Amino acid sequence: MNSSEPRPLLGVIADDLTGANATGVLLARRGYRTASLTELRWPEASLDEHACVVINTESRAVPAAVARERVATAARLLLLHGRRPYGKRIDSTLRGNLGPELEAVLTALGPGSVAVVTGAFPASGRRTVDGIHYVNGVRLAETAVRNDPLCPVTESHVPTLLRGQTALRVGELRLATVRGGAGAVAAAIAAMAREGVRLLCADAETDLDILALGQGMAQSGVVCVAADPGPLTAAYAAAVNPASPRRRVLVVAGSVTPLSREQLDALEAETGARLVVVDAAALGQGGQAAASEINRAVDRLAEADPALPVVGVRTSRVLSGTDSAVAERISAGFAEIAAQALDRLPGVAGLYTSGGDITLAVCRRLGAGAIELKAEVLPLAVHGHLVGGLRPGVSIVTKGGLVGDRMAAVTCVRHILNAQ
Numbered sequence: 001m002n003s004s005e006p007r008p009l010l011g012v013i014a015d016d017l018t019g020a021n022a023t024g025v026l027l028a029r030r031g032y033r034t035a036s037l038t039e040l041r042w043p044e045a046s047l048d049e050h051a052c053v054v055i056n057t058e059s060r061a062v063p064a065a066v067a068r069e070r071v072a073t074a075a076r077l078l079l080l081h082g083r084r085p086y087g088k089r090i091d092s093t094l095r096g097n098l099g100p101e102l103e104a105v106l107t108a109l110g111p112g113s114v115a116v117v118t119g120a121f122p123a124s125g126r127r128t129v130d131g132i133h134y135v136n137g138v139r140l141a142e143t144a145v146r147n148d149p150l151c152p153v154t155e156s157h158v159p160t161l162l163r164g165q166t167a168l169r170v171g172e173l174r175l176a177t178v179r180g181g182a183g184a185v186a187a188a189i190a191a192m193a194r195e196g197v198r199l200l201c202a203d204a205e206t207d208l209d210i211l212a213l214g215q216g217m218a219q220s221g222v223v224c225v226a227a228d229p230g231p232l233t234a235a236y237a238a239a240v241n242p243a244s245p246r247r248r249v250l251v252v253a254g255s256v257t258p259l260s261r262e263q264l265d266a267l268e269a270e271t272g273a274r275l276v277v278v279d280a281a282a283l284g285q286g287g288q289a290a291a292s293e294i295n296r297a298v299d300r301l302a303e304a305d306p307a308l309p310v311v312g313v314r315t316s317r318v319l320s321g322t323d324s325a326v327a328e329r330i331s332a333g334f335a336e337i338a339a340q341a342l343d344r345l346p347g348v349a350g351l352y353t354s355g356g357d358i359t360l361a362v363c364r365r366l367g368a369g370a371i372e373l374k375a376e377v378l379p380l381a382v383h384g385h386l387v388g389g390l391r392p393g394v395s396i397v398t399k400g401g402l403v404g405d406r407m408a409a410v411t412c413v414r415h416i417l418n419a420q
Helices: 015-028 062-078 098-109 157-165 182-194 207-219 231-240 258-271 280-285 286-303 324-344 354-366 406-417
Strands: 010-014 034-037 051-056 084-089 114-117 126-129 132-135 172-173 201-203 226-227 248-253 274-278 312-315 347-356 370-379 383-387 395-397
Touching: 010 015, 010 182, 015 034, 015 062, 015 084, 015 231, 034 084, 034 132, 051 062, 062 098, 084 098, 084 231, 098 114, 098 157, 098 226, 114 274, 132 201, 132 274, 132 354, 157 172, 157 201, 172 182, 172 395, 182 201, 182 207, 207 226, 207 231, 207 286, 226 231, 248 324, 248 354, 248 395, 248 406, 258 274, 258 312, 258 347, 258 406, 274 324, 280 286, 286 324, 312 324, 324 347, 324 354, 347 354, 370 395, 370 406, 395 406
Parallel strands: 010 051, 010 084, 034 051, 084 226, 114 201, 114 226, 172 201, 248 312, 248 347, 274 312, 347 395
Antiparallel strands: 126 132, 370 383, 383 395
């Protein structure tokens, strides 16, 4: 699918409303206008303008037969309205009726369809290795979920858990295959589907692993559904339509004030920004240490999902006793990361810089002799365009480290994303 083709109409089925919303917002961040239904019925209001519809079945703690029927009803509703289920939202601690619900979805999708199952959600401390699911580094069955009053989970090995809930054939996508990239994942999915495997339990530790799984599903030629807490569903949808966002912002935040850190935390939470933490001490050393850290940061940015509209770098910590020469090397390091990232990342239409020294270093590294001032975004935060140099005309919003409230960075970045 290319960028001129319409986006597919997507369906997602979730077993509770908060999970439905959590998955839906990940799709919304990728440009899918998304509606989350509060009832197990199609609303009277038109949803024709919504590319994605998420249906909540409230089926986590009900008997297995009831859960299966509710999910079957949701799948029929989606298909009736022209939306194939691309995602079956499951709890990140694997509570509920996973087996029966996946049976219902795959029945609706037809023979040969498969579910790629993972509880991995790297940003929330959930990962799966060798089939074992971990929550913040602890095996699932050793966490508090073991004593959940409604849906206790006493098994950490995902394939074993599923085999206890369904007669469908279960296979595994181990981390070595996932780390082989999308092509290896696609080949493994196709091979297991030919052998009659319907549930593929996938390892994943990082966002890059999730991205490989989603792209592999899209390339496999098999009708797939992502059974996960949300990130895989979003990666799969983005792989089905790999068009880059209309605008993308590169964040270069070297300010170390507590307010700046709070603003960047809010930016990550509100926009899903992928901000790579840079080791300021390594940059301050200069030489090979700085060069290695610059390369690492740029590589991590290049690995980010190209559908993410906000990516960038932030500093690791405040360095005590930093002299002017060290501070200058740190600023120059951030500027070098920005310059190389602009060369490697697709779709970057603007920069957001925080901290006066960082902003000046970025402008010098890019050879911009001036900034054409366009608008005040908020007091002491200004939008303009670079003049001359390597990136003439690129938008930039500059802000000091002690400027604005908690949402200031969000406001500045959204100004660039929405600029005409």
